[in-house]
Amino acid sequence: xxxxYEKFSDLDALYSPDAKVATSMYENADLFNEExxxxxxxxxxxxxxxxxxxxxxxxxxxxxxxxPVIVVRDRKGDVNVLVNRCRHRAATVCEVKKGKTxxxxxxxxxxxxxxxxxxxxxxxxxxxxxDFDKGAHGLKKLRTESYNGMIFATFNDEVEPLVxxxxxxxxxxxxxxxxxxxxxxxxxxxxxxxxVPMNWKVQLENTxxxxxFPVVHKSFMQSLDGDAEEAFKFLDTGxxxxxxxxxxxxxxxxxxxxxxxxxxxxxxxxxxxLPLVQELREEGYPEDQVKKIVRAVGGxxxxxxxxxxxxxxxxxxxxxxxINVERTDIRHIALxxxxxxxxxNRMRMxxxxxxxxxxGFGSPDDAEVWERVQRGTKxxxxxxxxxxxxxxxxHPGALGPRGHISAETGMRAxxxxxxxxxSL
Amino acid sequence: xxxxxxxxxxxxxxxxxxxxxAEADLLDAKDYDAWLALWLTEGFYTLPIGEGDDFDNxxxxxxxxxxxxxxxxxxxxxxxxISSAPxxxxxxxxxxxxxxxxxxDTVTVSSAEHVIEDKFGRQRVWAANMKHTLVASGDGxxxxxxxxxxxxxxxxxxxxxxxx
Ligand code: FES
Ligand SMILES: [Fe+2]
Numbered sequence: 001x002x003x004x005y006e007k008f009s010d011l012d013a014l015y016s017p018d019a020k021v022a023t024s025m026y027e028n029a030d031l032f033n034e035e036x037x038x039x040x041x042x043x044x045x046x047x048x049x050x051x052x053x054x055x056x057x058x059x060x061x062x063x064x065x066x067x068p069v070i071v072v073r074d075r076k077g078d079v080n081v082l083v084n085r086c087r088h089r090a091a092t093v094c095e096v097k098k099g100k101t102x103x104x105x106x107x108x109x110x111x112x113x114x115x116x117x118x119x120x121x122x123x124x125x126x127x128x129x130x131d132f133d134k135g136a137h138g139l140k141k142l143r144t145e146s147y148n149g150m151i152f153a154t155f156n157d158e159v160e161p162l163v164x165x166x167x168x169x170x171x172x173x174x175x176x177x178x179x180x181x182x183x184x185x186x187x188x189x190x191x192x193x194x195x196v197p198m199n200w201k202v203q204l205e206n207t208x209x210x211x212x213f214p215v216v217h218k219s220f221m222q223s224l225d226g227d228a229e230e231a232f233k234f235l236d237t238g239x240x241x242x243x244x245x246x247x248x249x250x251x252x253x254x255x256x257x258x259x260x261x262x263x264x265x266x267x268x269x270x271x272x273x274l275p276l277v278q279e280l281r282e283e284g285y286p287e288d289q290v291k292k293i294v295r296a297v298g299g300x301x302x303x304x305x306x307x308x309x310x311x312x313x314x315x316x317x318x319x320x321x322x323i324n325v326e327r328t329d330i331r332h333i334a335l336x337x338x339x340x341x342x343x344x345n346r347m348r349m350x351x352x353x354x355x356x357x358x359x360g361f362g363s364p365d366d367a368e369v370w371e372r373v374q375r376g377t378k379x380x381x382x383x384x385x386x387x388x389x390x391x392x393x394x395h396p397g398a399l400g401p402r403g404h405i406s407a408e409t410g411m412r413a414x415x416x417x418x419x420x421x422x423s424l
Numbered sequence: 425x426x427x428x429x430x431x432x433x434x435x436x437x438x439x440x441x442x443x444x445x446a447e448a449d450l451l452d453a454k455d456y457d458a459w460l461a462l463w464l465t466e467g468f469y470t471l472p473i474g475e476g477d478d479f480d481n482x483x484x485x486x487x488x489x490x491x492x493x494x495x496x497x498x499x500x501x502x503x504x505x506i507s508s509a510p511x512x513x514x515x516x517x518x519x520x521x522x523x524x525x526x527x528x529d530t531v532t533v534s535s536a537e538h539v540i541e542d543k544f545g546r547q548r549v550w551a552a553n554m555k556h557t558l559v560a561s562g563d564g565x566x567x568x569x570x571x572x573x574x575x576x577x578x579x580x581x582x583x584x585x586x587x588x
Contacts, residue, residue: 097578190473190483195580219505223495329580334483342481349483357581359471359486361499364583368507371544 008034011423015415019391019408020384026199026377032325039308039421040065042156044165046310046319047071047081050149051187051338052098057115060098063321064142064153070094070104071151074115081153082117083140093139104139117141148174149186150310166306169245169398173304177312179261180335182296183289187338189349192357195329198370200308200322201418203330206366207305207318208242208252208410210235211389216369220361223354227270231255231298235406242390242409244400248307248417250410258301265291273297279343293344296337297351305410307417315348316356326374332356332363387411433523440533440558441521443565448518448537451587454511456497459587464559464566465490471588472571474578485577500585511585512543518554529560530568537572539588551575552588 008014008031014022024031047062048071059072061084068084070093084092086106093104093113103120104113111122117139125132142153145162148171152162163171178186196203206212214221214235221229234240234254242252257264265288269277273294280290299315311318317333334352336345355362377385390407403409450459463469471485479487488496500508520536532555539550553573558565572588574581 192473192483192485193578193580194582196582216506219499219502222502222504223499346480349481350487353484353486354492357485358583361496361505364507364585365505367583375544 008422011419015419016384019386019388019412021387021415023377023381023383023385025201025385026374027325029325032322034422036065036322038424039418040322042154043159043308043421044152044154044162045308046150046306047153048151049188049317049333050146050151051185053079055100057100057102059094059101061094064155065322068092069142069153072115079144079146079151080116081142081144083142085140086111087119087137087139113139147171148178150174165247167246167249167399170249170304170306173251173302174312176260177300177304180296180299180315181337182293182340182344184337184340187336189334189336189345191334192332192360192363193329194358194363194367195323195327196367196370197326198328198374199325200320200328202370202373203320203328204305204308204414205387205411206370207303207311207313208250209408210240210242210252210254211406212369216365217362219365220355223361225271228272231270238405240405241402242405242407243397243402244409244413246399248414249305250413251302251304252405252410253302254405255301258298261296261300262292265295269294270298276343276347280341283341283343285341293337293341297344297347305414307414316352387415436526436531437521437523439564440523440531443558444518444521444533444535444556448516452514452516454500454586456500460493460497462567463490463493464568467568469493470569470571472573472577507583508585512541514539514541514586516540531558531565532556533558537588541586548582550588
């Protein structure tokens with residue numbers, strides 16, 4: 001560790017005080033390994049949403065940095081995050097992506113673990129002697145905490161409580177984001193997954209980057225009807241903003257009237273939602289509930305980006321998993337209304353398919369430009385990457401600077417936190 | 425089964441194969457206007473995720489009605505989508521045809537598809553099980569439904585700038 005620390009001790013050369021990022025930030029493999037240790041092993045990393053673990057015994061596979069983990073709800077209803085590695089000779093104990101079980105049995109020599117990770121039994125234990133301590137051979141367990149359905153885990157027992165890491169502004173925005181349940185609990189409907197040949201920070205930068213939207217997503221905009229297209233023209237209206245929310249987190253408000261989905265309920269309904277209004281009325285939903293549900297279907301009017309691996313956008317979560325210095329896996333997790341009208345959830349899924357994922361009208365163009373960034377860094381090693389846009393008219397927000405909707409304030413928030421964590 | 429129906433079965437298999445091969449050729453050539461013309465307006469083009477088949481009520485990679493198919497093609501053709509300007513080039517093989525049912529003028533046929541794409545000097549390989557519902561029309565068929573199940577539809581994919 002000490003040796004690596006010395007290697008990257010000049011953090012100002014990697015991210016300068018005037019907001020320039022060194023090319024090696026995207027392509028140095030040693031630096032990547034250092035980030036995995038100093039950031040992903042030491043802070044809160046998002047692993048699952050509550051609704052993915054509906055019952056006792058429900059589990060899913062996830063990752064904390066490079067480490068594969070199992071997220072599982074035990075008999076007491078608690079969520080455990082366990083490293084997916086047998087304590088005997090390291091075989092993975094689970095290769096099913098999600099499901100329900102009563103225990104995890106290692107396929108190699110049959111060690112069996114409970115839903116809390118404890119070692120329950122092993123074949124022919126006598127050969128380990130009388131004083132073999134089963135209690136010391138459970139699956140490695142991470143510290144786990146959650147906020148409003150978002151489950152995070154960390155390898156770091158010293159780190160501040162999750163609520164403090166998020167801070168008051170992030171918690172406020174998470175609560176607002178969850179209003180898209182439209183009166184129902186928010187539920188994961190499914191996910192799109194794709195891997196991109198890019199450094200993880202290229203994705204980290206993107207969620208609060210409004211500047212790229214009209215360029216990269218022009219073809220998506222063109223496929224929208226008039227007033228939906230208007231809604232996505234947030235760069236032209238100039239009403240939105242980007243704000244540093246502390247600890248590397250940031251928010252990009254595209255449509256201020258849609259920060260709180262319970263407000264402005266009497267605004268005219270966008271044309272694309274009219275068939276849904278009709279369907280809900282026919283199903284007998286009262287008029288005020290129809291309004292609330294239809295408003296919620298469009299999702300939140302802001303993107304919330306949490307350092308280092310999850311963000312909230314419209315009606316989905318974006319999760320990044322670093323694979324190596326030049327490869328990052330992306331998940332777009334679609335959200336719906338648990339127990340809400342099927343028609344509303346259908347609309348959500350069609351909207352998600354429209355923009356997100358490998359066949360979406362948006363994500364493939366994002367993936368293309370991210371790959372182009374990674375390819376571009378092969379040239380001009382000495383040239384800086386600029387994240388200084390909008391520095392000229394930033395002013396103080398609640399916890400950090402607030403800038404123009406197209407400012408790179410969110411990226412600067414992330415890189416500030418990056419620097420803080422890399423220096424500790 | 426008598427000799428006559430056997431012959432009829434083979435003729436149908438041959439007709440269906442010829443149709444699917446011609447479709448595959450259009451997709452590799454990215455002759456999308458001709459491809460759109462193969463469809464019945466009420467048809468759905470679907471790439472599901474996983475095994476489920478309640479496509480309306482599940483998240484798919486795509487689940488296109490007529491409007492979405494046309495918008496998708498327009499996106500490919502207008503030149504504003506950076507991922508499809510230029511798109512990856514593809515070479516595909518469609519085979520292992522099995523006629524699953526014949527009802528009136530409607531044929532359901534399953535097949536295997538292998539697609540190799542090339543872009544940025546790298547090639548990727550995709551394999552899928554396909555199922556077409558075809559309706560007899562003139563000398564050939566029109567597509568009512570086409571379901572393409574990628575072998576790893578619920579795994580890590582890449583983004584696609586072409587159709588399967
Ligand atoms: S490696 Fe798991 S029981 Fe031996
Ligand atoms: Fe984008």
